[in-house]
Amino acid sequence: MSPTRCLKALLLAVGSELARAVCQSASKLADLQNPEFVGVPLKRLGDKPLHPFAVRVGVLAALLCALAGCESPRAREPLNLDTAKAAVVRYYESGSYERAVAAVAADARDWIEQYAAHRRPDERLAVVFDIDDTLLSNYPHIHSIGFGYIPSNWDAWVARGEAPAIKPMRELFLMARHLGCDVFLITDREDPSDRAVTEANLRREGLGDYTRLIMRPDDGQKLSVSDRKTAARRALYREGYTIVANLGDQESDLRGGYAEHIFKLPDPLYLIE
Numbered sequence: 389m390s391p392t393r394c395l396k397a398l399l400l401a402v403g404s405e406l407a408r409a410v411c412q413s414a415s416k417l418a419d420l421q422n423p424e425f426v427g428v429p430l431k432r433l434g435d436k437p438l439h440p441f442a443v444r445v446g447v448l449a450a451l452l453c454a455l456a457g458c459e460s461p462r463a464r465e466p467l468n469l470d471t472a473k474a475a476v477v478r479y480y481e482s483g484s485y486e487r488a489v490a491a492v493a494a495d496a497r498d499w500i501e502q503y504a505a506h507r508r509p510d511e512r513l514a515v516v517f518d519i520d521d522t523l524l525s526n527y528p529h530i531h532s533i534g535f536g537y538i539p540s541n542w543d544a545w546v547a548r549g550e551a552p553a554i555k556p557m558r559e560l561f562l563m564a565r566h567l568g569c570d571v572f573l574i575t576d577r578e579d580p581s582d583r584a585v586t587e588a589n590l591r592r593e594g595l596g597d598y599t600r601l602i603m604r605p606d607d608g609q610k611l612s613v614s615d616r617k618t619a620a621r622r623a624l625y626r627e628g629y630t631i632v633a634n635l636g637d638q639e640s641d642l643r644g645g646y647a648e649h650i651f652k653l654p655d656p657l658y659l660i661e
């Protein structure tokens with residue numbers, strides 16, 4: 389490490405410790421200035437008045453923090469977009485993505501197998517999957533447009549019905565069916581415009597043996613993705629299903645309950661809140 393970096397690291401360490409001391413002192417000051425304490429002798433507060441040394445510490449800490457924070461403009465740049473894209477490409481094309489998915493799928497398989505082994509005779513078990521980047525991969529399309537989202541291109545991609553299955557998830561899907569679980573697909577793809585092409589895509593990829601495909605209704609409702617998906621799971625619960633596992637690539641697939649276990653898949657391509 390260069391002497392400059394050493395000095396900067398030292399200043400950061402010292403500065404942060406002193407800043408903590410200053411924060412504690414500031415907290416004491418704030419307490420003492422609280423109207424509740426006006427007129428209350430300091431001794432009754434069980435605290436001591438600030439020593440002038442604390443003021444000096446505050447000044448010194450502020451100077452050190454300012455000095456340590458004086459990084460070069462280059463160091464404050466966010467991650468370069470081309471660098472980030474290259475990292476995502478490496479993640480997918482090195483096999484790291486599929487290995488990460490396979491690890492999640494293995495955990496889910498163990499969980500579903502154990503749950504199914506102890507099911508009550510009358511219990512109706514269900515497994516819920518999201519579709520996009522959970523069962524079907526959109527990486528080929530998103531990579532082809534240089535990443536991002538272009539609505540007309542996305543619609544054309546969905547209409548082609550050529551999204552490939554994510555293999556470890558297809559195996560999990562088939563295993564759940566083999567164990568007698570009903571499989572429900574809850575997706576933000578729109579009904580009716582995307583239904584036929586999505587069904588065809590799923591069949592083509594060996595994912596046609598599901599119980600029901602639950603899509604986003606084209607009824608103008610402004611529910612969030614999370615609320616809509618939660619409502620769909622709640623409806624399954626009211627039908628008498630126990631949702632053993634809910635699997636998705638977005639937190640919004642998984643929030644809201646109505647599942648015995650959630651499994652989050654990696655997705656560095658986009659974020660759906």
Ligand SMILES: [Mg+2]
Binds near residue numbers: 519520521636637638
């Ligand atoms: Mg998804």
